Amino acid sequence: MSDGMCLSGHRLRSYLDGELGREEHGLxxxxxxxxxxxxxxxxxxxxxxxxxxxxxxxxxxxLWEDLWPAVERELRARPRPAPRPAFLSWRHPRLAxxxxxxxxxxVALISWLGLRPAGVEKASRxxxxxxEGFVYLTNPDAQVTxxxxxxxxHGAVQLTMVVDKGLEGAF
Amino acid sequence: MDESELxxxxxxxxxxxxxxxxxxxxxxxxxxxxQVVGNAEEAKDVVQTxxxxxxxxxxKYDSRYPFSTWLYRMVMNLAIxxxxxxxxxRHVDEPDDERTVVPEAHGAGSTPARALADAxxxxxxxxxxxxLAPQQRAAFxxxxxxxxxxxxxAEILGVTPSTVRNHVFQARKALQTExxxxxxxxxxxxxxxxxxx
Numbered sequence: 280m281s282d283g284m285c286l287s288g289h290r291l292r293s294y295l296d297g298e299l300g301r302e303e304h305g306l307x308x309x310x311x312x313x314x315x316x317x318x319x320x321x322x323x324x325x326x327x328x329x330x331x332x333x334x335x336x337x338x339x340x341x342l343w344e345d346l347w348p349a350v351e352r353e354l355r356a357r358p359r360p361a362p363r364p365a366f367l368s369w370r371h372p373r374l375a376x377x378x379x380x381x382x383x384x385x386v387a388l389i390s391w392l393g394l395r396p397a398g399v400e401k402a403s404r405x406x407x408x409x410x411e412g413f414v415y416l417t418n419p420d421a422q423v424t425x426x427x428x429x430x431x432x433h434g435a436v437q438l439t440m441v442v443d444k445g446l447e448g449a450f
Numbered sequence: 451m452d453e454s455e456l457x458x459x460x461x462x463x464x465x466x467x468x469x470x471x472x473x474x475x476x477x478x479x480x481x482x483x484x485q486v487v488g489n490a491e492e493a494k495d496v497v498q499t500x501x502x503x504x505x506x507x508x509x510k511y512d513s514r515y516p517f518s519t520w521l522y523r524m525v526m527n528l529a530i531x532x533x534x535x536x537x538x539x540r541h542v543d544e545p546d547d548e549r550t551v552v553p554e555a556h557g558a559g560s561t562p563a564r565a566l567a568d569a570x571x572x573x574x575x576x577x578x579x580x581x582l583a584p585q586q587r588a589a590f591x592x593x594x595x596x597x598x599x600x601x602x603x604a605e606i607l608g609v610t611p612s613t614v615r616n617h618v619f620q621a622r623k624a625l626q627t628e629x630x631x632x633x634x635x636x637x638x639x640x641x642x643x644x645x646x647x
Contacts, residue, residue: 292615295622296600326625327594329636330575334595336568338477339490346476346494347469350501354465357506 286310286317295324453517461508468508472501475518478596479525485591486529486584487536488576496528503528515605523606526592530584537584574636578628582621585609589617590625 286294286307293299294307311321451470459467472479476497483500484493503524511520579587585607592603593614600618604611629636 288619289615292619295619296615298600320623323619323622323626325637326578326590326622326629329571329629330590330625331594331597333485333568333572333575334481334597336481336572337565338480342480342494343473343476346480346498346501350498351465351469353502354468354505357502358463 284310285314286320291317291320295321295327454513457508457511457513457517460505461511468505472504475521479521482522482525482591482596483529485575485579485595486526486588487532488580489536492532492536493529496525496532499528500524519602519605522592523608526588526606530588533584533587537580571636574629574633578625578632579621581628582624583617586617586621586624589614590621593618594622 290299290307294304294311297304299307311317451467453471453474456467456471460471479497479500480493483496484490487493487496500521504521511517579590582590588607589603592598592606593600598606600611600614603614607614609617
């Protein structure tokens with residue numbers, strides 16, 4: 280079968296797929312006519328010729344009516360969550376600047392709090408959850424505790440927020 | 451209303467827009483599913499499931515990519531899953547020839563003779579394609595029956611174009627062999643099986 284001149288599988292596939300240029304297509308077609316082995320391989324195109332006719336088939340009558348009612352019931356049972364108005368989204372072009380500003384404001388506030396611990400009531404330490412050396416700042420009426428933690432590596436202050444148990448379900 | 455507008459409205463929960471969006475594509479979705487699973491009822495199941503998943507997942511659609519590719523990928527993934535499950539059961543339960551259910555009544559524009567010829571051809575394909583690996587069958591259906599480009603098929607199946615070409619090539623070869631063995635009357639004269647295929 281193989282005399283070293285047969286088409287490679289890739290070239291034959293490209294020929295069958297109609298992906299060759301006009302001149303090369305002609306050369307390959309001539310080879311396929313002359314070479315029994317390649318002609319045999321190219322006959323694999325017959326299923327393509329035959330079954331491509333299936334694409335022109337008409338759809339079964341009443342298909343949409345079969346499909347849609349059940350889907351519609353399902354959609355009604357699971358309405359899409361209402362989208363957030365665009366003007367409330369951080370991704371809205373007009374509000375995009377707010378995100379970095381908010382972060383900067385938060386950092387400034389935390390730094391200020393950290394520099395003025397006397398201005399904030401020092402909370403009792405939840406001994407079972409946190410190690411020594413941390414400072415807890417909390418407002419007695421608030422339900423969120425701020426923990427100021429010295430960062431040994433960078434000498435900066437890192438903030439973590441702990442939600443009181445009463446609020447856990449809300450998050 | 452164009453497709454991007456329908457998608458935007460559907461994302462906002464507009465059921466009418468969603469219905470219009472899928473109504474424009476359900477026929478092709480059905481045929482892609484059908485050609486892969488080989489059964490009308492299962493194809494309907496696939497399409498209905500895709501509709502519902504699509505409704506839930508529309509937010510994840512990235513408009514930089516063609517909507518059709520994303521949609522057909524969902525169809526194909528589900529159809530292949532169905533086919534794999536079905537193939538496992540079929541090996542135990544029944545021969546594939548006995549389970550082929552060809553869709554019957556056809557829509558407008560199809561003569562009875564044409565419908566019969568199509569139904570026969572479809573039955574032949576269903577029986578022969580049952581011997582293909584799911585990925586080969588999927589690639590053949592999208593490339594040769596649905597006439598999508600190799601690159602589109604690669605996107606839908608999540609493989610490289612080279613893998614698509616290979617799947618299609620192998621599918622053609624297997625179908626050709628089985629066609630010659632079981633249905634030589636469908637081959638042109640002079641191209642019938644030689645017995646060693």
